[in-house]
Amino acid sequence: xxxxxxxxxxxxxxxxxxxxxxxxxxxxxxxxxxxxxxxxxxxxxxxxxxxxxxxxxxxxxxxxxxxxxxxxxxxxxxxxxxxxxxxxxxxxxxxxxxxxxxxxxxxxxxxxxxxxxxxxxxxxxxxxxxxxxxxxxxxxxxxxxxxxxxxxxxxxxxxxxx
Amino acid sequence: xxxxxxxxxxxxxxxxxxxxxxxxxxxxxxxxxxxxxxxxxxxxxxxxxxxxxxxxxxxxxxxxxxxxxxxxxxxxxxxxxxxxxxxxxxxxxxxxxxxxxxxxxxxxxxxxxxxxxxxxxxxxxxxxxxxxxxxxxxxxxxxxxxxxxxxxxxxxxxxxxxxxxxxxxxxxxxxxxxxxxxxxxxxxxxxxxxxxxxxxxxxxxxxxxxxxxxxxxxxxxxxxxxxxxxxxxxxxxxxxxxxxxxxxxxxxxxxxxxxxxxxxxxxxxxxxxxxxxxxxxxxxxxxxxxxxxxxxxxxxxxxxxxxxxxxxxxxxxxxxxxxxxxxxxxxxxxxxxxxxxxxxxxxxxxxxxxxxxxxxxxxxxxxxxxxxxxxxxxxxxxxxxxxxxxxxxxxxxxxxxxxxxxxxxxxxxxxxxxxxxxxxxxxxxxxxxxxxxxxxxxxxxxxxxxxxxxxxxxxxxxxxxxxxxxxxxxxxxxxxxxxxxxxxxxxxxxxxxxxxxxxxxxxxxxxxxxxxxxxxxxxxxxxxxxxxxxxxxxxxxxxxxxxxxxxxxxxxxxxxxxx
Ligand SMILES: Cc1ncc(C[n+]2csc(CCOP(=O)(O)OP(=O)(O)O)c2C)c(N)n1
Ligand SMILES: [Mg+2]
Numbered sequence: 001x002x003x004x005x006x007x008x009x010x011x012x013x014x015x016x017x018x019x020x021x022x023x024x025x026x027x028x029x030x031x032x033x034x035x036x037x038x039x040x041x042x043x044x045x046x047x048x049x050x051x052x053x054x055x056x057x058x059x060x061x062x063x064x065x066x067x068x069x070x071x072x073x074x075x076x077x078x079x080x081x082x083x084x085x086x087x088x089x090x091x092x093x094x095x096x097x098x099x100x101x102x103x104x105x106x107x108x109x110x111x112x113x114x115x116x117x118x119x120x121x122x123x124x125x126x127x128x129x130x131x132x133x134x135x136x137x138x139x140x141x142x143x144x145x146x147x148x149x150x151x152x153x154x155x156x157x158x159x160x161x162x
Numbered sequence: 163x164x165x166x167x168x169x170x171x172x173x174x175x176x177x178x179x180x181x182x183x184x185x186x187x188x189x190x191x192x193x194x195x196x197x198x199x200x201x202x203x204x205x206x207x208x209x210x211x212x213x214x215x216x217x218x219x220x221x222x223x224x225x226x227x228x229x230x231x232x233x234x235x236x237x238x239x240x241x242x243x244x245x246x247x248x249x250x251x252x253x254x255x256x257x258x259x260x261x262x263x264x265x266x267x268x269x270x271x272x273x274x275x276x277x278x279x280x281x282x283x284x285x286x287x288x289x290x291x292x293x294x295x296x297x298x299x300x301x302x303x304x305x306x307x308x309x310x311x312x313x314x315x316x317x318x319x320x321x322x323x324x325x326x327x328x329x330x331x332x333x334x335x336x337x338x339x340x341x342x343x344x345x346x347x348x349x350x351x352x353x354x355x356x357x358x359x360x361x362x363x364x365x366x367x368x369x370x371x372x373x374x375x376x377x378x379x380x381x382x383x384x385x386x387x388x389x390x391x392x393x394x395x396x397x398x399x400x401x402x403x404x405x406x407x408x409x410x411x412x413x414x415x416x417x418x419x420x421x422x423x424x425x426x427x428x429x430x431x432x433x434x435x436x437x438x439x440x441x442x443x444x445x446x447x448x449x450x451x452x453x454x455x456x457x458x459x460x461x462x463x464x465x466x467x468x469x470x471x472x473x474x475x476x477x478x479x480x481x482x483x484x485x486x487x488x489x490x491x492x493x494x495x496x497x498x499x500x501x502x503x504x505x506x507x508x509x510x511x512x513x514x515x516x517x518x519x520x521x522x523x524x525x526x527x528x529x530x531x532x533x534x535x536x537x538x539x540x541x542x543x544x545x546x547x548x549x550x551x552x553x554x555x556x557x558x559x560x561x562x563x564x565x566x567x568x569x570x571x572x573x574x575x576x577x578x579x580x581x582x583x584x585x586x587x588x589x590x591x592x593x594x595x596x597x598x599x600x601x602x603x604x605x606x607x608x609x610x611x612x613x614x615x616x617x618x619x620x621x622x623x624x625x626x627x628x629x630x631x632x633x634x635x636x637x638x639x640x641x642x643x644x645x646x647x648x649x650x651x652x653x654x655x656x657x658x659x660x661x662x663x664x665x666x667x668x669x670x671x672x673x674x675x676x677x678x679x680x681x682x683x684x685x686x687x688x689x690x691x692x693x694x695x696x697x698x699x700x701x702x703x704x705x706x707x708x709x710x711x712x713x714x715x716x717x718x719x720x721x722x723x724x725x
Contacts (some may be wrong), residue, residue: 010342010343017281021284059467065466066465068289068309116262
C-alpha cells in the first residue's frame with residue numbers, strides 16, 4: 001500500500017543523502033520526496049511517498065527514526081490529511097488549440113504562467129487525481145515537457161507535526 | 163585560552179577519558195601528530211595499516227567496554243578504514259574514527275588525497291560528521307562519543323579538515339551534549355514486561371536466546387539470574403558467547419549454522435523464545451518459514467529496528483537489556499511456580515539431544531593434528547580465562563564450538579561482517595587494554611595473511627599476543643562448501659604458496675613456533691604462553707577437516723549435517 005510520511009530533520013549538510021541512502025541501501029521504494037525548510041529554519045520538513053506492506057512500512061518508519069538527524073516521523077496515512085502537488089506543463093500552443101488550453105486550464109483553476117509564440121506553460125496545483133487528469137486532457141494537444149514537484153502533505157484539523 | 167583545532171581535538175579526547183589511540187599519520191593530520199609527539203596523557207599506538215587501527219580500536223572496545231579511538235589521514239588513510247568501520251558497525255561496537263580531510267576551501271575539488279569519506283562510510287557508520295567550522299569542533303567530538311557509546315553502540319566517524327585543525331580560537335569546554343533527534347529508550351515498557359512474566363509462566367518448553375546485546379549492556383549477571391530463577395536453558399548467538407557461562411548446566415552452547423544439535427533442536431521444538439539482544443540473523447534462523455514455528459517470541463532489544471525485522475514478534479520490548487532483565491527478574495522472583503518440576507520434561511529432552519549428538523571429533527595418535535584439539539587444549543591450558551580473538555572461517559567456528567566461554571568480553575570475533583584479518587589487530591587492541599592477560603588470536607592461514615603486517619606493531623610495543631594458526635593449507639571454510647555443495651571442485655581455495663610462518667615471525671622480531679604432531683600441541687601452547695613476546699604458532703593441521711554440525715544455507719536449522 002502507498003504511504004505518505006512526514007519527516008522533520010535537522011536542516012544540515014548531508015541529511016538528504018542519509019535519507020536517500022537509507023532507502024536505496026535497504027531497497028525501500030521512493031515515489032516522491034519533497035524537502036524544504038520548515039517554520040523553524042534549523043529544521044527541514046520532508047514528505048516521502050512510498051509503498052510497501054505493513055512490515056516494510058514499519059521498518060521504514062523505524063529506520064528513519066533511528067537516524068540521528070531525524071527529529072520526528074509521522075505516517076500520515078494513519079489519519080486524515082491533505083496532500084498537494086504542483087505541476088508545470090509546457091504545451092504546444094498553435095493558434096488552433098489556444099482556446100482549448102485556456103478552457104482546460106480554467107476548469108482546473110490553473111494559470112498560464114508563461115507564453116511564447118508556440119507554447120503555453122500551465123501551472124496547476126492539486127491532489128494527484130487532478131494533476132493526472134489535466135495531463136491526460138492536455139496530452140492530445142501536444143505536451144512538450146512537464147515538471148512535477150512531488151507531493152507535500154499535512155494532517156487535517158488542529159493536529160501538528162512538530 | 164587560545165587553542166588550535168588539533169589542540170581542541172586532543173583536549174576533547176582527554177575530557178572523554180581517552181588514554182590510548184590507534185593511528186597512522188599523514189599530511190592532513192600533521193597538526194594532531196605534532197601534539198601527540200610529547201603529550202603525556204595520550205598513548206598513540208602506531209599500526210602498520212589503517213585497517214589494523216580500526217580493528218585494534220574495535221578489539222580494545224570489545225575487550226574493555228570503553229570506546230576505541232583511531233586517527234588516520236585523509237584520502238587513502240580514510241578509505242583504508244572502511245572494512246574496519248563496517249566490521250564494527252555490523253557488531254555494534256563503539257569506535258570513533260577521526261579522519262583527516264583536505265582544507266575546507268578545497269573540498270570537492272579532487273584535491274590531493276581527498277576522498278569523500280563521509281559519503282563512502284555513510285552506510286556503515288552509526289553517524290558521521292564533517293567539521294566545517296572550528297567553533298563546533300569540541301561539541302561535535304563529544305556528540306560523537308555520546309552517540310557511539312549509547313543506545314545500540316556503533317562506529318562514528320568525524321572528518322577533520324586540515325584548516326580546522328590548524329586555526330586557533332578561544333576554547334571553551336562545551337556543556338552537556340543534547341541531540342534532539344537522538345533519544346534511545348533504555349527503560350522498557352512495564353506493561354510489556356508483565357506480559358513476559360505470564361508468557362514465561364505458561365510456557366512448557368521455553369528457551370532463552372541471548373546475543374551480543376547482553377554483553378554490550380553488561381547484563382551477564384542479570385541473564386544468568388533469569389536462567390537460574392526460571393530454570394530455562396540458554397543458547398547464545400556467536401556474538402553472545404561469553405554472556406552466559408558455557409559451563410553452566412543450562413547452557414546449550416551456540417545455535418545456528420554451526421550450532422550444537424541441542425541448541426538448534428531446542429530452538430526448533432520450543433514453545434517460547436525469550437530473545438535478548440539478538441537480531442535473528444540468517445546464520446541463526448536458517449530457513450525463516452520453518453524457524454520456531456510453534457513458538458511465541460519475546461524480543462528485548464534497545465534497537466526498535468531489530469524487532470520484527472526478520473521474524474514476527476509476539477511481545478516486543480524496546481529497552482536496555484540490563485534494565486529490562488532487572489525488572490523482569492524482580493517480578494519473576496515474586497511468582498510462586500515450581501520451575502524445576504515444570505521444566506523437568508523439557509530439560510530431559512534437551513539432555514537426550516545433548517548425549518545423542520554432542521560436538522565431536524577424533525584426535526588419533528599418529529595422525530595429523532585436529533584443529534578442534536588445538537582449541538580444546540588452549541581452552542584447558544588457559545582455564546577458559548584468556549581473551550580469544552578469531553579470524554574468519556573454520557577457525558572461527560571451531561573456536562566458537564570448542565573454547566568454553568564463561569565470561570563476557572572474552573571472545574572478539576567479526577560476527578556480522580565476517581572479516582578475515584580482523585582477529586590479529588583486534589587481539590593487539592585487547593592486549594593494549596589488558597597488558598597482563600593472555601590474549602590469543604585463533605587464526606587461519608588465509609586470514610592471518612590479511613593483516614600480518616601488524617606483527618611489527620605487536621613487536622614494537624611488546625604486546626605478547628599469541629597467534630595460533632590452524633594451518634590447513636586452504637581457505638578452509640570455502641573449501642568445505644566446495645566439497646559439500648560444489649562437487650569437490652576446489653577452485654582457488656588451496657593456499658599453496660604460504661610463507662613459512664615461523665620464519666616470518668622471526669623476520670618481524672617475534673617468536674615462531676611449530677607443532678606438527680598431536681603430542682606437541684600442549685607443549686607448544688605452554689611455551690608460547692611462557693614467552694613474554696608476540697608468538698606465532700604454526701599448527702600444521704588436518705587439511706580437509708570440516709566443521710560440523712552444519713546447516714546447509716537456506717535449510718531449516720533442524721536439518722543439520724552431523725559427523
Ligand atoms: C575479507 C574476506 N574475504 C573473503 C572472505 C570469504 N571467506 C570466508 S572464510 C574464508 C576462508 C578463510 O581461510 P582461513 O583463514 O585459512 O581459515 P580456515 O577456514 O581455513 O580456518 C574466506 C575466503 C571473508 N570472510 N573475508
Ligand atoms: Mg585455512
